[in-house]
Amino acid sequence: MVLDGTNDDLVVASSTDFDFGTGDFTLDCWCRRTTTDSGGDTIFSRYLSSNNQLFLDVNLGKFRFFFQNAGVGVIITGTTTLAIDTWYHVAVVRTGSTWKLFVNGTQEGGDQTSTESVNNLTGQDFYIGGWSGGSLYKFEGYLDEVRISDSARWTAGFTVPSAEYSSDANTKLLLHLNGGATTFVDDSFSPHTVTANGDAQIDSSQYKFGGASGKFDGTGDYLTVLDSDDWYHSGDFTWDCWVRFNGTPTSAVFIAQYQDASNLLRFDYNTTNGLEFSIYSGGVWVLDMYRAWTPSADTWHHVAVVRSGSTWYLFADGLQLGTTATYAGYPNLAGSLYIGQVGDGTNYFNGWIDEVRISNGIARWTADFTVPTEEYSALAVLLNKRERHRIARPIDRIPSDVLVW
Structure with missing residues (x-):
């Protein structure tokens, strides 16, 4: 799917499926930026207040993950400087109290530790391609194979997916x-x-x-x-x-x-x-x-x-x-x-x-x-438990000539 960086994003209505508590989860997708904007180009976000939010973005040309519960949480910054018009696979994984960031299957930023629950964000919508705290920090480029899972899919370096995710295993x-x-x-x-x-x-x-x-x-x-x-x-x-x-x-x-x-x-x-x-x-x-x-x-x-x-x-x-x-x-x-x-x-x-x-x-x-x-059909967003969620704000699909594989 293509996002113009101005007013495009997806909004998935609030669901208890996103309330992982202190349990394992994974956020992952493929992304391709089309600009060198130094601000936060948001990929995932869920926002209650400045001290209670979660987001994955590109900041100063590198992936960054941020989570806080009442001001306590984790920040992980990647080490790869992202090239324009290049596809990258990015994943955030929580396993127990350990949080990890992976870029193209390689862990970056080291292990971070937090026992905080993500349920401080219960009731908040899940945004994809935009920051749910306001109109700023929209992603400009392409996103593909967006997935939210209630399990830790990777805990060490891995080979990035080479095919589409299955639509619904159930x-x-x-x-x-x-x-x-x-x-x-x-x-x-x-x-x-x-x-x-x-x-x-x-x-x-x-x-x-x-x-x-x-x-x-x-x-x-x-x-x-x-x-x-x-x-x-x-x-x-x-x-x-x-x-x-x-x-x-x-x-x-x-x-x-x-x-x-x-x-x-x-x-x-x-x-x-x-x-x-x-x-x-x-x-x-x-x-x-x-x-x-x-x-x-x-x-x-x-x-x-x-x-x-x-x-x-x-x-x-x-x-x-x-x-x-x-x-x-x-x-x-x-x-x-x-x-x-x-x-x-x-x-x-x-x-x-x-x-x-x-x-x-x-x-x-x-x-x-x-x-x-x-x-x-195959979902634009594959969510935890692989259930279908309503997309409240649809956007344009990815052009047929811009593909991950």
């Missing part, structure tokens, strides 16, 4: 349902083969994002993905997608896993019960969670089922439906994943489905949220 299935004809592609980190059945097809006449979606006619159209350990959710997980019913909504399945008539999972709309997620294991409904919801005809709706610990949530259009449910189990089924029907040739979906995502190991939402405003 995403096990990601169907944008773009392209053409009947080719369905999984864009997750480890893609699965998706098979179209019946007349299931990519349709450009209706879509939420990306110029196309999956069309299902309600009389035999569906997608299948073979059984995988990725569908077994022993802990937190999230299933979500966008759906648009063709005309008056009828009972239909969005996503299901089917082993046999006595063992299945289903996420669906039921004209009697509303939005529903059910687990049928060994011929017994061990979980049948449903909440009142009436979708509109010919309207896109975002739907999600989430488990956090043993607590289950249903969401429609970003709003939690009713109360939570509690169930600690989850069957490890030996059956394919189905999109558009339950797996036994019933409850076919009639309409369009877009942005199907299955996430394992993460409860993406546990309270009302703003629904996505664009398709899921």
Whole structure:
């Protein structure tokens, strides 16, 4: 992404994901300056007051990291004088009470020690490319592969990354349902083969994002993905997608896993019960969670089922439906994943489905949220826990002719 040094920056809304306390964390990115400005060109910042702030910048031509909690903290200054129009990888790492600065994989400025918590900045937005304490110290140049992690990724010299960071390690299935004809592609980190059945097809006449979606006619159209350990959710997980019913909504399945008539999972709309997620294991409904919801005809709706610990949530259009449910189990089924029907040739979906995502190991939402405003993709900002955060102030993307690799 390109920043002009005047009024460009990214603002990521305050989140407890940035409240590392006294724990480990890493801030890293690639940067390329285009001027020799001697002032502070800010890369990362979070600001409460002059004695309570955190920032990584370029000062007098060298990287500098600064953190204070009530006036106590660390300052680390690099030793490399940065050349103009040259890419550098920079990382700040905290491991225990030790703080380190790395430039192109080499530690600079020595170990610094502080036991202070960074939670003095709780509630403050995270700025990228600008100083959150005011309008000064904007970064002029390019930033790429910006990442915030809740772990100490490096504690000694390392070889800098030679490829893009993966978009989201928790995403096990990601169907944008773009392209053409009947080719369905999984864009997750480890893609699965998706098979179209019946007349299931990519349709450009209706879509939420990306110029196309999956069309299902309600009389035999569906997608299948073979059984995988990725569908077994022993802990937190999230299933979500966008759906648009063709005309008056009828009972239909969005996503299901089917082993046999006595063992299945289903996420669906039921004209009697509303939005529903059910687990049928060994011929017994061990979980049948449903909440009142009436979708509109010919309207896109975002739907999600989430488990956090043993607590289950249903969401429609970003709003939690009713109360939570509690169930600690989850069957490890030996059956394919189905999109558009339950797996036994019933409850076919009639309409369009877009942005199907299955996430394992993460409860993406546990309270009302703003629904996505664009398709899921490789993130401009890869955040700790690899969750997606809303960018409050977007800027121009990096030009295609200016790349790290």
